[in-house]
Amino acid sequence: MATQPPSDPNADPFTSIFSQTHSRIPDDTVFFAIFPDSSLSNSFYSSSSPSLALQSLHLEILHFLSPYSSFYIWQHEPFSLSISSFLSPSCLCSSKSPLPHLHGKLRFGDNIEDEWFTVFLLFLISRQFPSLSIRVWDNDGEFLLIEAAFHLPRWINPENSGNRVFIRGGELHIVPKSRLSNPNLIDSLKFLTYYESESRAADSIQKAVKSRISDYPERARRNIHQVRVRVPTSVAQVLKHEPCLISLAVEGFYDRDIDTMKYAAKMEFLSRGREEELVCMVVKMSRAMYAQLMQQKFQAPKCYPMPVRGDDAGAYLEAELGMKIVCGFEMMYQLRRREGEEGKGSTWNKYKESLERSGYFEGLLPGSKEYKRLMEKAEEYYRNSTLFTRTSELMSAPVRRIDEILAMPHSADDFQSQEVPPSDDDSWLYDGENDLNAALQERQKEMDLYNAKHKKKQKLKEPQDAGPSSDADFGDFDLGDIAKTMQAFVDKMSSYKGAEVPENRNLEEVDLDADRFFKDMESVMNRHGRQDNASDVETEEASSSDMDFEDGCAWEMNLKMRSDIMEPSADNEDGEDTFMRSYSDALNEELKNTTLEKSFVRANDHSNKNEGTSRDMEEEFTPVDVDVNLVKSLLDSFSSQEGQAGPASNLLGLMDHPLALTSESTGSLGYTFVCSRELPVEQDSLLLNGDVKTGLVLVDIVNGFCTVGAGNLAPKQPDKQISTMVEESVRLARAFCDKKWPVFAFLDSHHPDIPEHPYPPHCIAGTDEARLVPELQWLENEANVTLKCKDCIDGFLGCMEKDGSNVFVDWIKNNQIKVILVVGICTDICVLDFVCSALSTRNRGFLAPLEDVIVFSRACATFDISLHVARAVKDAIAHPQELMHHIGLYMAKGRGAKVVSEVFFSALQ
Numbered sequence: 001m002a003t004q005p006p007s008d009p010n011a012d013p014f015t016s017i018f019s020q021t022h023s024r025i026p027d028d029t030v031f032f033a034i035f036p037d038s039s040l041s042n043s044f045y046s047s048s049s050p051s052l053a054l055q056s057l058h059l060e061i062l063h064f065l066s067p068y069s070s071f072y073i074w075q076h077e078p079f080s081l082s083i084s085s086f087l088s089p090s091c092l093c094s095s096k097s098p099l100p101h102l103h104g105k106l107r108f109g110d111n112i113e114d115e116w117f118t119v120f121l122l123f124l125i126s127r128q129f130p131s132l133s134i135r136v137w138d139n140d141g142e143f144l145l146i147e148a149a150f151h152l153p154r155w156i157n158p159e160n161s162g163n164r165v166f167i168r169g170g171e172l173h174i175v176p177k178s179r180l181s182n183p184n185l186i187d188s189l190k191f192l193t194y195y196e197s198e199s200r201a202a203d204s205i206q207k208a209v210k211s212r213i214s215d216y217p218e219r220a221r222r223n224i225h226q227v228r229v230r231v232p233t234s235v236a237q238v239l240k241h242e243p244c245l246i247s248l249a250v251e252g253f254y255d256r257d258i259d260t261m262k263y264a265a266k267m268e269f270l271s272r273g274r275e276e277e278l279v280c281m282v283v284k285m286s287r288a289m290y291a292q293l294m295q296q297k298f299q300a301p302k303c304y305p306m307p308v309r310g311d312d313a314g315a316y317l318e319a320e321l322g323m324k325i326v327c328g329f330e331m332m333y334q335l336r337r338r339e340g341e342e343g344k345g346s347t348w349n350k351y352k353e354s355l356e357r358s359g360y361f362e363g364l365l366p367g368s369k370e371y372k373r374l375m376e377k378a379e380e381y382y383r384n385s386t387l388f389t390r391t392s393e394l395m396s397a398p399v400r401r402i403d404e405i406l407a408m409p410h411s412a413d414d415f416q417s418q419e420v421p422p423s424d425d426d427s428w429l430y431d432g433e434n435d436l437n438a439a440l441q442e443r444q445k446e447m448d449l450y451n452a453k454h455k456k457k458q459k460l461k462e463p464q465d466a467g468p469s470s471d472a473d474f475g476d477f478d479l480g481d482i483a484k485t486m487q488a489f490v491d492k493m494s495s496y497k498g499a500e501v502p503e504n505r506n507l508e509e510v511d512l513d514a515d516r517f518f519k520d521m522e523s524v525m526n527r528h529g530r531q532d533n534a535s536d537v538e539t540e541e542a543s544s545s546d547m548d549f550e551d552g553c554a555w556e557m558n559l560k561m562r563s564d565i566m567e568p569s570a571d572n573e574d575g576e577d578t579f580m581r582s583y584s585d586a587l588n589e590e591l592k593n594t595t596l597e598k599s600f601v602r603a604n605d606h607s608n609k610n611e612g613t614s615r616d617m618e619e620e621f622t623p624v625d626v627d628v629n630l631v632k633s634l635l636d637s638f639s640s641q642e643g644q645a646g647p648a649s650n651l652l653g654l655m656d657h658p659l660a661l662t663s664e665s666t667g668s669l670g671y672t673f674v675c676s677r678e679l680p681v682e683q684d685s686l687l688l689n690g691d692v693k694t695g696l697v698l699v700d701i702v703n704g705f706c707t708v709g710a711g712n713l714a715p716k717q718p719d720k721q722i723s724t725m726v727e728e729s730v731r732l733a734r735a736f737c738d739k740k741w742p743v744f745a746f747l748d749s750h751h752p753d754i755p756e757h758p759y760p761p762h763c764i765a766g767t768d769e770a771r772l773v774p775e776l777q778w779l780e781n782e783a784n785v786t787l788k789c790k791d792c793i794d795g796f797l798g799c800m801e802k803d804g805s806n807v808f809v810d811w812i813k814n815n816q817i818k819v820i821l822v823v824g825i826c827t828d829i830c831v832l833d834f835v836c837s838a839l840s841t842r843n844r845g846f847l848a849p850l851e852d853v854i855v856f857s858r859a860c861a862t863f864d865i866s867l868h869v870a871r872a873v874k875d876a877i878a879h880p881q882e883l884m885h886h887i888g889l890y891m892a893k894g895r896g897a898k899v900v901s902e903v904f905f906s907a908l909q
Contacts, residue, residue, distance in 0.1 A: 127170030253328030388851035701823025704769030796837035828888030
């Protein structure tokens with residue numbers, strides 16, 4: 001039995017069609033709904049006619065918007081509102097209990113400006129009527145959140161954003177998840193009414209969204225294009241009385257097909273054809289409409305009176321553009337008249353699709369006898385429905401209005417006497433690349449800032465999570481990380497191939513290690529017989545296992561285990577626990593008189609000791625801190641290698657620890673570790689996009705300090721820290737020169753007869769030692785680069801001239817530099833001295849307009865002299881590279897400089 005179409009002639013299938021869960025929202029339409037606070041109160045429902053209140057609000061809103069939108073030519077349809085009540089509920093906002101409100105939809109087509117102008121109007125409405133809550137969405141869902149994607153809280157996503165995003169009081173509001181986890185529409189509206197301040201979106205989100213509509217309505221006015229055209233008198237008459245009908249004419253022309261082209265060829269609507277005189281007039285349309293007309297080639301119908309192409313190209317262009325408008329009117333008029341009579345169009349097509357989805361045609365072949373019978377029956381029901389009546393009225397309205405206008409007296413003389421202004425400049429149609437690039441740059445800037453912040457957060461997390469620290473923290477080295485990696489290495493279950501180095505992986509799925517699980521179980525069962533500090537160690541180990549429970553689950557599991565397993569029994573007390581305590585006492589007693597006790601580092605926590613003999617012995621033989629002893633042993637072993645290969649460096653190298661690759665100054669590692677913890681240097685990320693005038697300062701990146709074997713103070717062998725400094729400095733210099741930004745390079749250069757105590761002769765003027773490293777020698781030919789030789793440690797003092805002027809100060813002022821980015825060698829000597837002098841001069845007001853001095857840690861380096869080398873050289877002192885590099889950065893930051901670990905450039909800059 002075939003499925004029947006609606007049997008009630010008055011049944012409105014519109015709701016059933018468009019409320020289908022599988023129906024797709026149009027790609028080119030924006031929807032909005034306006035909910036007054038009064039609709040949530042009982043008094044609103046008890047009033048004699050709730051719809052009267054909505055009607056009054058409807059008129060107030062339209063009257064308020066009139067000055068802002070009356071001039072505007074919409075692409076397809078104007079901004080409008082409809083009333084949704086109990087008798088005529090809206091299909092736009094599904095709800096089990098229909099909530100009276102105003103709603104609307106606007107098709108913007110190819111003109112995205114219509115959508116954002118609509119958003120602007122909705123914000124205006126909410127500001128004027130603060131007791132309204134407004135929703136707006138399109139096929140992308142809550143598209144306002146897309147504009148603020150880089151500023152949203154982490155919890156919000158497309159899946160949970162429903163009924164959360166509203167416009168209210170001229171602000172964007174997001175109902176927080178912490179207050180309503182899965183809100184329905186009414187719950188969210190009530191929350192907005194009573195807790196408005198809690199739902200207001202953050203300032204960064206407000207700024208991102210409002211920046212998109214900040215230049216309206218002026219932008220909407222700029223979007224209107226006036227153009228001179230030559231059209232028949234009848235079309236001029238229509239456009240004179242209804243300028244907005246140009247949108248339907250352009251739509252008819254742009255969306256034409258083979259069937260509608262037949263209407264243009266016959267010109268039945270303009271039956272007088274060649275008899276009608278062409279008149280000149282100005283037509284207002286959106287820029288999108290103008291582009292649609294101009295970019296399409298179209299041959300005029302034979303019956304249309306096109307002028308001959310002559311010397312007056314402007315007049316011919318006016319006639320050609322007018323011809324396209326006339327053909328659009330002809331096609332639109334005939335199509336709407338036909339669909340108005342049939343009551344079909346796109347609405348009928350959707351109704352038909354709904355019947356097909358419901359199985360009404362039973363899979364019959366289109367064109368078959370039974371299929372035609374069912375189709376006729378469906379058409380009969382459709383013609384008897386209210387949807388047919390509404391569609392007919394909607395399609396026929398422009399036709400009736402055109403007929404009314406043409407029925408009025410009119411002639412060519414009505415337009416001949418009018419002065420016609422020239423067309424607007426349409427260079428925007430061909431020079432849109434600049435606007436596009438500006439928009440792309442704005443987006444790229446947002447992405448760069450977001451990525452920079454993200455990387456900064458990752459850098460801050462790295463020392464706490466896993467893996468080595470950043471280069472800024474004593475050369476990618478973390479003593480605590482060694483213990484963690486070694487523990488993971490020992491705990492790893494090996495294959496038949498033997499012991500394997502653990503990989504740093506983030507597995508999304510739970511990988512249950514059975515042996516580890518039972519160890520954790522045993523630790524819980526035996527916890528009552530251990531010291532509290534030992535218990536804490538077990539808990540910490542268990543939490544770092546592959547079983548990553550949530551806090552709540554872990555708490556419940558521990559509680560259950562304690563209650564179910566740790567119930568003391570006579571057997572447990574007299575058996576296993578007593579044996580373990582006795583065994584521990586005996587073992588400690590044996591070790592008490594040996595030297596083994598003095599060879600280990602002890603734990604500091606002596607609290608909560610067990611009573612009796614065990615407590616007395618434990619006071620004499622405190623627990624061993626396994627992690628500290630492990631790290632100490634590894635460092636001692638590594639130090640004894642004196643920079644050569646050995647078991648400690650091999651083992652740490654396999655586990656990807658940079659300790660195996662650092663300098664031979666092993667004795668300083670412990671001090672570096674202490675400094676990084678006691679004297680931390682917090683570092684940010686820097687994004688350079690050209691907004692602030694920035695200069696690059698290169699300090700002594702010369703052969704005598706950086707090239708292996710180049711001089712007395714050059715590295716004797718390849719140095720990772722110095723190599724990284726050179727690579728980063730070259731990257732920055734390339735970027736600055738590509739952008740023609742100012743660069744200042746100090747070159748350490750000394751007279752051979754004037755030594756620089758306490759250092760041996762170095763960087764002698766005129767030698768290769770005093771030249772930039774080969775990777776940077778191309779700077780000598782760059783116009784934006786200033787080179788300055790100096791014969792002292794502090795480059796700022798080295799810039800002093802005999803007349804009292806300062807080359808560096810002049811460079812700052814001449815280029816109006818507000819920020820300098822400092823890189824070079826040595827971090828704790830030349831770089832630090834220059835930074836301190838620049839900061840002091842800035843603080844005294846002698847270095848305007850300079851505001852910030854920034855040190856890029858990864859592009860700075862210093863030299864390395866280990867203790868055993870210093871002892872073998874007369875008058876030499878130890879200079880551990882990592883330690884002194886860290887101290888240099890710490891001192892610079894303490895004096896007021898900013899320290900960064902990453903420098904990014906805007907990709908589109």
